Amino acid sequence: MRTYVLRRLIEIVPTILMITFVVFVMMRSIPGDPVVALLGDAYTEEDAVKVRTEYGLDKPILVQYVIWLGKLVQGDWGTSILSGRPVLKDVMVRFPVTLELIVLSMAVALAIAIPAAIIGALRQNTWADYSATSIAMIGVSIPEFFAGVLLLLIFSVAMHGTLPSSGWIYLPGTCPMLVCIGSVWGNAMHVLMPAIALGIGRAALLTRLLRASMLEVIRTEYVTTARAKGLAERPVVLKHALKNALIPTVTVMGLQVGFLIGGAIVVETLFAMPGLGTFGIDAIIARDYQQVQGFALITAFAFVMINLIVDLTYSVLDPRIRYA
Amino acid sequence: MSTVPDAGVAAVGALEAESRSTTSESPLALALRRLRKNKTALVGAAIAAILVVVAIFADVLAPQSPIASDQRHTFETPSRAYPLGTDQLGRDMLSRIVHGSRISLAVGVASVLLALFVGVPFGLIAGFYGGRIDTVIMRVMDLILAFPIYLLAIILMVIFTPTAGLIGTIKVVGAIAIVRIPIYARLVRGSVLSIKEKEYIEACRALGVRDPSILFHHVLPNSLAPIIVTTTLGIATSIIVEATLSFLGLGTQPPTPSWGWDLKANVAFIHQNPWLSLFPGLAIFVTVLGFNLFGDGLRDALDPRMK
Numbered sequence: 001m002r003t004y005v006l007r008r009l010i011e012i013v014p015t016i017l018m019i020t021f022v023v024f025v026m027m028r029s030i031p032g033d034p035v036v037a038l039l040g041d042a043y044t045e046e047d048a049v050k051v052r053t054e055y056g057l058d059k060p061i062l063v064q065y066v067i068w069l070g071k072l073v074q075g076d077w078g079t080s081i082l083s084g085r086p087v088l089k090d091v092m093v094r095f096p097v098t099l100e101l102i103v104l105s106m107a108v109a110l111a112i113a114i115p116a117a118i119i120g121a122l123r124q125n126t127w128a129d130y131s132a133t134s135i136a137m138i139g140v141s142i143p144e145f146f147a148g149v150l151l152l153l154i155f156s157v158a159m160h161g162t163l164p165s166s167g168w169i170y171l172p173g174t175c176p177m178l179v180c181i182g183s184v185w186g187n188a189m190h191v192l193m194p195a196i197a198l199g200i201g202r203a204a205l206l207t208r209l210l211r212a213s214m215l216e217v218i219r220t221e222y223v224t225t226a227r228a229k230g231l232a233e234r235p236v237v238l239k240h241a242l243k244n245a246l247i248p249t250v251t252v253m254g255l256q257v258g259f260l261i262g263g264a265i266v267v268e269t270l271f272a273m274p275g276l277g278t279f280g281i282d283a284i285i286a287r288d289y290q291q292v293q294g295f296a297l298i299t300a301f302a303f304v305m306i307n308l309i310v311d312l313t314y315s316v317l318d319p320r321i322r323y324a
Numbered sequence: 325m326s327t328v329p330d331a332g333v334a335a336v337g338a339l340e341a342e343s344r345s346t347t348s349e350s351p352l353a354l355a356l357r358r359l360r361k362n363k364t365a366l367v368g369a370a371i372a373a374i375l376v377v378v379a380i381f382a383d384v385l386a387p388q389s390p391i392a393s394d395q396r397h398t399f400e401t402p403s404r405a406y407p408l409g410t411d412q413l414g415r416d417m418l419s420r421i422v423h424g425s426r427i428s429l430a431v432g433v434a435s436v437l438l439a440l441f442v443g444v445p446f447g448l449i450a451g452f453y454g455g456r457i458d459t460v461i462m463r464v465m466d467l468i469l470a471f472p473i474y475l476l477a478i479i480l481m482v483i484f485t486p487t488a489g490l491i492g493t494i495k496v497v498g499a500i501a502i503v504r505i506p507i508y509a510r511l512v513r514g515s516v517l518s519i520k521e522k523e524y525i526e527a528c529r530a531l532g533v534r535d536p537s538i539l540f541h542h543v544l545p546n547s548l549a550p551i552i553v554t555t556t557l558g559i560a561t562s563i564i565v566e567a568t569l570s571f572l573g574l575g576t577q578p579p580t581p582s583w584g585w586d587l588k589a590n591v592a593f594i595h596q597n598p599w600l601s602l603f604p605g606l607a608i609f610v611t612v613l614g615f616n617l618f619g620d621g622l623r624d625a626l627d628p629r630m631k
Contacts, residue, residue: 015470022467023479030483137364137620141613143564145571145584146605149591157598165594262474266568270591280475281572284482296475303472 005312012304016297017069023296024065027289034081034287055081057289068293077297078290080283087294090279095298097168097275098264100187101194105260108199113206117245118237120207121214132207139204144263148197148270155193163193166272194267201263202256209252213245247317254310257303358625365621371614379425386419391579399597409599411590417600421607423581427570428611430493432563435500436555442501443508444551448539450509451516462513465506473503477565481574492576496569500562511554515547549626556619560612567608583608 035051036043052058056067071078077088120132142150156165169186217223218241226236265277272278276298283291359365378385387407394414402409408417450461468476480499486492519525520543528538569575570584578585583604590600 018467019470022471023475026479026483031485137616138613141560141616142609143567143605143612145568145587146609149587149594149601149605152591152594153598153602157594258472258474261472262477262565262568265474265478266571269572281478284478285573287482299472299475303470 001315005308008308008311012301012308015304016300019300019303020293020296021065024068024293025061027284027287027292028061028064030287032287034289037286038081051081072297077294080288080291082286082288082291087290090291091276091294091298094274094276094279096171097273098268098277100171100191101198101264101267101273101275102260104191104195105198105202105263108195109202109206112199112203113210114242116203116207117210117214118242120211121218121245122237124215129211133211136204136207136211139200140208142201142204143266144197144201145266145270147200148193148267151193151197152270164190165193168273190271190273194271194273197270198260198263198267202253202260205256206249206253209249210245213248214241217241217245243317247314250310250313250317254307257306261299261303355622355625359621362621362624364617365625368614368617368619368621371610372618375425375429375611375614378422379429382423382426386416386422388416388419390415390419390423390581399593399600401597402599408603409597411586411597411600412593417603420581420586421583421603424583424586424604424607425611427493427576427580427582428563428566428608431496431500431566431576432559432611432615435497435504435562435566436558438497438501439504439558440508440551440555443505444512444544446505447509447512447514448516448544451513452520452535452539452543458513461509465509468503469506469510471503473565474568476503477569478572478574481569486574486577488577488580492580496566496575499569500565503565504558504562507554507558508551511550512547515550516543519543519546553619553623553626556615556622560615560619563608563612563615 033048035048035055035057038051039047049058056064059067068078075088077086077091079086080090083090116132116136120129123129151163152165155163167190169190170182171184171187172182175182218237223236223240226240227233231240261277264275265281267273268275268277269281276295279291280295280299282288283295392415394410396414397406397410398412398414400406400410400414406416406418408421410416411420446461446465450458477499480502481495484495484499486495525538525542528542533542566575567582567584567587570582571588573585573588575584576582586604587601587608590597590604594601
């Protein structure tokens with residue numbers, strides 16, 4: 001197990017190098033130049049040359065990438081051309097916001113999906129099953145931003161601002177500024193709508209998958225055996241059926257990470273949250289090379305790490321699966 | 325060594341038997357019969373069909389111009405004159421929704437078809453020939469798949485620089501198609517790998533059928549079912565991706581009407597006129613729901629085991 005994890009961790013390195021390199025090249029092939037934006041109206045060819053030399057933008061792309069990597073190894077993620085702030089600092093400030101959003105949205109998804117799927121599978125072809133599957137079908141067809149807008153319409157417009165429509169209050173301890181009051185309650189109020197908006201689609205998808213695999217599992221012989229030996233329905237469903245039905249579901253959830261990152265960008269934009277999603281999209285649009293690299297790096301890292309966690313979850317769910 | 329010709333004859337016999345059964349009830353007819361019984365799939369098909377009609381006849385169906393502004397009638401709530409109200413420039417929301425269907429459908433369908441026409445041949449070649457060519461193709465596909473899809477689509481759109489009109493739409497189609505190509509290549513490669521070991525392919529080879537003919541007449545038709553299902557459900561996903569790009573301001577640019585863009589523009593005025601952000605979102609939702617329902621029904625019809 002330990003060697004397996006170690007091998008997988010080592011395999012992560014080339015994937016991250018590849019993703020960051022492709023992003024590096026792609027960003028520099030975008031027409032236009034951040035130096036022009038930086039200098040604005042005061043643009044002169046001399047200043048532009050000076051700035052380019054200062055940020056190493058006059059060197060060949062491959063050399064620039066190696067320089068970026070070299071600094072990265074020393075813990076320097078570079079400095080934003082446009083804001084002048086160190087990229088690592090910005091990423092660290094914004095990371096907890098997005099992490100909280102994603103973790104809570106997954107919690108929302110699981111809280112809805114597990115009961116819905118169990119009811120759907122155990123009462124197949126009853127009204128309870130039909131309503132669970134229809135609601136799930138509706139759920140998978142709602143894009144995150146529309147789910148968010150519906151929540152805004154309910155909680156901010158119809159209920160006159162019961163929940164705040166935008167902005168953020170930091171959890172105590174994650175505050176980026178010296179003077180700022182973190183608050184658990186305020187944070188909960190701000191994160192509730194975004195987490196539900198991001199979670200609904202995942203909940204619907206999970207329900208459909210989990211119901212289908214539950215249906216398969218409850219017809220297997222070991223579930224019949226469990227029932228035959230007189231186990232109560234509850235442990236049969238939760239311990240024997242659900243655990244095994246979760247395996248294919250976990251795989252698909254892993255594949256959903258790419259969509260989750262897109263979803264985070266959208267939801268953060270809609271609710272004006274200071275997370276990584278808004279950081280990334282702003283950086284890409286402004287062509288802030290260093291910030292985009294930081295964003296690509298952290299996203300790629302999260303992406304491969306989640307895939308690794310997914311693979312490791314298998315052996316927890318099914319002890320027969322062992323990694324040597 | 326008389327087994328080889330025997331096997332050939334048997335295989336040809338099997339091929340003939342297969343073609344005979346086609347005349348009585350082909351798998352397609354069987355699938356269509358199953359599909360007709362599936363009510364939710366028919367609802368999905370009806371939604372998709374209505375949308376296609378709306379998109380084609382948008383000029384006739386829209387009561388007003390989708391881009392003509394009218395400063396005297398801004399932020400109107402739904403009324404007889406403006407069934408879905410007007411936006412901050414006094415443009416008729418109903419007309420914008422009707423015209424917006426064009427972008428959503430065009431991008432949804434075109435991007436999936438483009439991905440299909442590029443991805444399927446790659447998958448066929450990779451799976452059928454194997455070896456180095458397989459490695460090269462699949463490495464490139466894995467490279468694309470290694471990206472979180474929105475990150476790639478967003479960067480591609482920034483590189484293409486979003487514009488309005490037909491060119492702007494083509495750029496979005498291209499960006500979405502690129503991220504979807506590997507899905508088809510992988511899918512087709514997988515089924516080719518299992519099909520090419522079947523006896524009827526061996527029989528074709530024994531009969532001297534050329535590779536391209538084997539690929540297109542024997543291998544491809546047998547991997548068609550998952551391709552069709554992936555395509556229908558893929559249209560739904562592509563419509564969401566398009567709307568998301570538009571929402572982020574990276575889709576087709578104004579004045580071309582687009583649901584995602586309208587939703588984004590009108591959320592800013594959610595307190596002045598809540599209706600405005602509701603309708604474009606509803607339009608996206610109904611469209612995606614239609615294709616999802618139809619795709620689900622198709623999957624059940626084409627492969628009852630996958631239920």
